[in-house]
Amino acid sequence: MSTSASTPSAATGHARFPHLQAVIFDWAGTLVDHGSLAPTQIFVDAFATFGITLTLDEARGPMGLSKRDHIRTLLEDAGLQAQWQARFGKASTDADIDAIYERFMPMQIEKVGRYSQPIPGAVDALKALRGAGLKVGSCSGYPRQVLDVLLPQAKADGIEADHVVAGDELAAGGRPGPFMALANVLALGIGDVRACVKVDDTTPGIEEGRRAGMWTIGLSLSGNETGLTLAQLQALPDAAVVAHREAATKRLMAAGAHLVIDSVASLTKALAEIDARMARGERP
Structure with missing residues (x-):
């Protein structure tokens, strides 16, 4: 039996939400x-171990991305990149993203249960x-x-x-x-x-x-x-x-x-x- 274009192809038929699956x-x-709070606070803590000051609001900016992409996006911020270059004398690289991620992961694993x-x-x-x-x-x-x-x-x-x-x-x-x-x-x-x-x-x-x-x-x-x-x-x-x-x-x-x-x-x-x-x- 064909299904009309306006009806989901496998409707649930449940009385409360009949059109949803x-x-x-x-x-x-x-x-x-x-x-x-769990991901944002750990980003702040992880960046701090590299001598980089990150606020909670800054950490929240890319939230929703995968954590490695989140770190990459944070380092694309002009202010954070300027901090990085002032501290390390060069622009951040993919290896630096990996290093922050490797620092972040055990901290996140340790603390996620608290939240x-x-x-x-x-x-x-x-x-x-x-x-x-x-x-x-x-x-x-x-x-x-x-x-x-x-x-x-x-x-x-x-x-x-x-x-x-x-x-x-x-x-x-x-x-x-x-x-x-x-x-x-x-x-x-x-x-x-x-x-x-x-x-x-x-x-x-x-x-x-x-x-x-x-x-x-x-x-x-x-x-x-x-x-x-x-x-x-x-x-x-x-x-x-x-x-x-x-x-x-x-x-x-x-x-x-x-x-x-x-x-x-x-x-x-x-x-x-x-x-x-x-x-x-x-x-x-």
Whole structure:
């Protein structure tokens, strides 16, 4: 039987989200680690061992890329490159990127577990998706060695995906390319990328989902774009929270997000909106 052009080729048929098949998540700042502190702080610490001063805001700039690409992008910044040249008397090279990465990796592996706590609402959101018959994929800028530490701890706290792709294990590369998202499509047996939703707290992660042909939901307050722990966020006056939300939403929408919500605690409502838009014939 042929399928109409406006209907996913393998619709789920589940009553709650009948037009959707899978949700693909990022990890830090999306499911765990409110504020996405684990990767940012370790970048600051790793660069400091080379005598280079890197602020948390600077470290956040390329967040979402694979960690080696993240380091490369940081060193392309004029200010950091000037620091490097002042300290070492020459421009940074690929060998220097490798050296920083090799310094970064054991520090990240050692400390990632400290930041593995689920973001409030994440456990319930995953239960709701599975209860609705949706598959749960995931990908990360973290290399596999780091995920091998993070994933068991997250699982113990109720956070688990059906499939996980690490930022260093695809020959085609990582974000903002579509490759990790599409690897989830293949592994999960999804019949139509248009029935997938990518959820991410970074602009490269949103671009990844759009390039893969998926719906995309950005997270404004729980992740990299705001960069605050839950306690720090809750301590802010309402006006400051509104300002953070508006600034993050603007950046995520500019990257191509179809919707932006505060955190995964609001995910099921956002998915219902996307499903309704699909029922009206809209496609990502």
